[in-house]
Amino acid sequence: xxxxxxxxxxxxxxxxxxxxxxxxxxxxxxxxxxxxxxxxxxxxxxxxxxxxxxxxxxxxxxxxxxxxxxxxxxxxxxxxxxxxxxxxxxxxxxxxxxxxxxxxxxxxxxxxxxxxxxxxxxxxxxxxxxxxxxxxxxxxxxxxxxxxxxxxxxxxxxxxxxxxxxxxxxxxxxxxxxxxxxxxxxxxxxxxxxxxxxxxxxxxxxxxxxxxxxxxxxxxxxxxxxxxxxxxxxxxxxxxxxxxxxxxxxxxxxxxxxxxxxxxx
Amino acid sequence: xxxxxxxxxxxxxxxxxxxxxxxxxxxxxxxxxxxxxxxxxxxxxxxxxxxxxxxxxxxxxxxxxxxxxxxxxxxxxxxxxxxxxxxxxxxxxxxxxxxxxxxxxxxxxxxxxxxxxxxxxxxxxxxxxxxxxxxxxxxxxxxxxxxxxxxxxxxxxxxxxxxxxxxxxxxxxxxxxxxxxxxxxxxxxxxxxxxxxxxxxxxxxxxxxxxxxxxxxxxxxxxxxxxxxxxxxxxxxxxxxxxxxxxxxxxxxxxxxxxxxxxxxxxxxxxxxxxxxxxxxxxxxxxxxxxxxxxxxxxxxxxxxxxxxxxxxxxxxxxxxxxxxxxxxxxxxxxxxxxxxxx
Numbered sequence: 001x002x003x004x005x006x007x008x009x010x011x012x013x014x015x016x017x018x019x020x021x022x023x024x025x026x027x028x029x030x031x032x033x034x035x036x037x038x039x040x041x042x043x044x045x046x047x048x049x050x051x052x053x054x055x056x057x058x059x060x061x062x063x064x065x066x067x068x069x070x071x072x073x074x075x076x077x078x079x080x081x082x083x084x085x086x087x088x089x090x091x092x093x094x095x096x097x098x099x100x101x102x103x104x105x106x107x108x109x110x111x112x113x114x115x116x117x118x119x120x121x122x123x124x125x126x127x128x129x130x131x132x133x134x135x136x137x138x139x140x141x142x143x144x145x146x147x148x149x150x151x152x153x154x155x156x157x158x159x160x161x162x163x164x165x166x167x168x169x170x171x172x173x174x175x176x177x178x179x180x181x182x183x184x185x186x187x188x189x190x191x192x193x194x195x196x197x198x199x200x201x202x203x204x205x206x207x208x209x210x211x212x213x214x215x216x217x218x219x220x221x222x223x224x225x226x227x228x229x230x231x232x233x234x235x236x237x238x239x240x241x242x243x244x245x246x247x248x249x250x251x252x253x254x255x256x257x258x259x260x261x262x263x264x265x
Numbered sequence: 266x267x268x269x270x271x272x273x274x275x276x277x278x279x280x281x282x283x284x285x286x287x288x289x290x291x292x293x294x295x296x297x298x299x300x301x302x303x304x305x306x307x308x309x310x311x312x313x314x315x316x317x318x319x320x321x322x323x324x325x326x327x328x329x330x331x332x333x334x335x336x337x338x339x340x341x342x343x344x345x346x347x348x349x350x351x352x353x354x355x356x357x358x359x360x361x362x363x364x365x366x367x368x369x370x371x372x373x374x375x376x377x378x379x380x381x382x383x384x385x386x387x388x389x390x391x392x393x394x395x396x397x398x399x400x401x402x403x404x405x406x407x408x409x410x411x412x413x414x415x416x417x418x419x420x421x422x423x424x425x426x427x428x429x430x431x432x433x434x435x436x437x438x439x440x441x442x443x444x445x446x447x448x449x450x451x452x453x454x455x456x457x458x459x460x461x462x463x464x465x466x467x468x469x470x471x472x473x474x475x476x477x478x479x480x481x482x483x484x485x486x487x488x489x490x491x492x493x494x495x496x497x498x499x500x501x502x503x504x505x506x507x508x509x510x511x512x513x514x515x516x517x518x519x520x521x522x523x524x525x526x527x528x529x530x531x532x533x534x535x536x537x538x539x540x541x542x543x544x545x546x547x548x549x550x551x552x553x554x555x556x557x558x559x560x561x562x563x564x565x566x567x568x569x570x571x572x573x574x575x576x577x578x579x580x581x582x583x584x585x586x587x588x589x590x591x592x593x594x595x596x597x598x599x600x601x602x603x604x605x606x607x608x
């Protein structure tokens with residue numbers, strides 16, 4: 001498998017502050033990568049820079065070997081789709097219209113809607129299981145349904161690279177599993193490449209092939225969940241005293257925090 | 266959901282068709298009514314080049330230019346408002362609130378009062394200088410708001426707040442000019458800043474018509490990105506939109522539209538504010554439809570002018586009628602947005 005998305009000596013910052021510091025990362029095609037780390041470690045910033053939403057201060061982001069900020073943004077949008085953290089839609093927008101917007105990079109002012117677009121939108125709605133919600137407005141959906149609608153829009157965009165910034169925020173556990181099962185399906189049956197920021201380490205361990213652990217704008221560890229999620233890493237990166245056991249269902253690492261109440265001596 | 270979008274499209278097509286028929290009907294009725302009442306067939310005859318010489322004169326020289334000015338000005342204001350509201354994502358955003366109309370007003374009033382005191386307000390200065398000064402004033406105010414609200418991009422709410430400030434400044438400039446100007450000029454300027462179609466001839470129709478011929482296609486072509494611009498910046502950029510370029514371009518188009526319209530007929534209140542929301546509800550979309558707003562704006566202004574001409578024994582400027590209709594609507598919007606803010 002080839003490298004699709006690459007950060008090379010990447011530095012990104014806001015104002016004076018450097019948030020991502022000389023970072024190197026390679027995302028191999030057809031894999032699911034989860035970026036983890038404590039709050040403020042720069043994982044969302046990294047994802048935004050990978051999706052050319054933030055400019056590189058120095059270094060570069062390469063999409064299929066080409067420097068992403070030199071490519072026309074519309075060309076990037078045909079290859080790479082992204083879902084920001086808690087996106088907002090205008091009041092009264094229907095799910096069908098929201099998902100239809102995903103076709104924007106494939107349209108132009110003289111070709112605003114085609115049968116290809118219609119087919120892609122229909123497929124995206126079916127894929128996320130919300131075909132029957134097409135006529136509802138986005139604001140009347142529940143949190144889980146809304147997240148599906150947004151993912152559906154990203155799918156309608158028809159890109160084989162997807163960047164998801166905390167796709168499970170504000171969802172209850174059942175809906176988190178729902179959304180991640182969907183990601184799993186995109187990956188396994190459609191060969192999409194996914195990079196996502198996740199807070200939940202156990203879910204990251206279950207659903208990602210590759211885990212990237214960040215602290216202070218740098219990558220501290222990366223690799224298969226079993227290699228990265230160790231007690232030493234948790235204490236290093238998160239300052240968390242925890243045991244790592246085997247997940248009885250999936251066999252992946254399961255993080256069990258100790259907490260002050262159970263800390264013996 | 267091809268079927269869905271087709272249905273939506275068909276609905277907006279139906280709305281546009283109905284609106285165009287309504288537009289023609291309103292135009293004919295508007296021309297029929299006046300000191301020399303005409304029948305519908307007389308009006309249509311005269312429009313097609315027939316009828317008596319008197320009918321010809323009344324229709325083509327007196328009433329048609331006025332009606333057309335109203336139609337075009339309304340269309341331009343409607344389109345301008347629709348673009349602003351779609352981009353700023355706030356139903357309060359319109360050239361009235363964002364200072365553009367008042368800037369154009371200050372520009373035009375400066376011509377009326379200064380040119381008047383210099384004794385050159387006849388012919389040339391009035392028909393060329395006034396629209397140009399209006400256009401310049403509107404552009405200056407609009408670009409000022411845009412520049413002051415810019416902070417690595419445009420954020421809707423900040424733009425509304427800056428716009429309210431610039432509106433106040435432009436309003437004060439206008440009042441200052443009225444105070445220092447000659448009483449008679451000030452009187453004429455007052456009528457103008459209320460927004461009036463009185464005495465509008467072909468010389469007023471032509472500039473607005475030219476501006477619309479160029480700007481409507483530009484807006485409709487540029488408008489295809491509006492659909493992708495209705496989300497947060499990150500989502501829009503993720504969809505491959507060059508957000509700041511597209512937004513700046515459309516805002517400048519909207520500023521020019523509102524300035525040209527204001528230069529022709531004065532700052533007719535609330536049309537640009539209310540039209541996009543009416544068109545949006547008629548078309549059943551989440552975003553103000555551009556073409557629908559052109560049509561609704563035109564109908565609104567011509568009807569308001571008709572009401573102003575006929576409801577009372579003296580003629581009321583069209584701006585008075587739209588203000589009476591629009592003020593309660595603005596209050597409704599404010600009350601509603603406060604409620605939403607509380608939720």
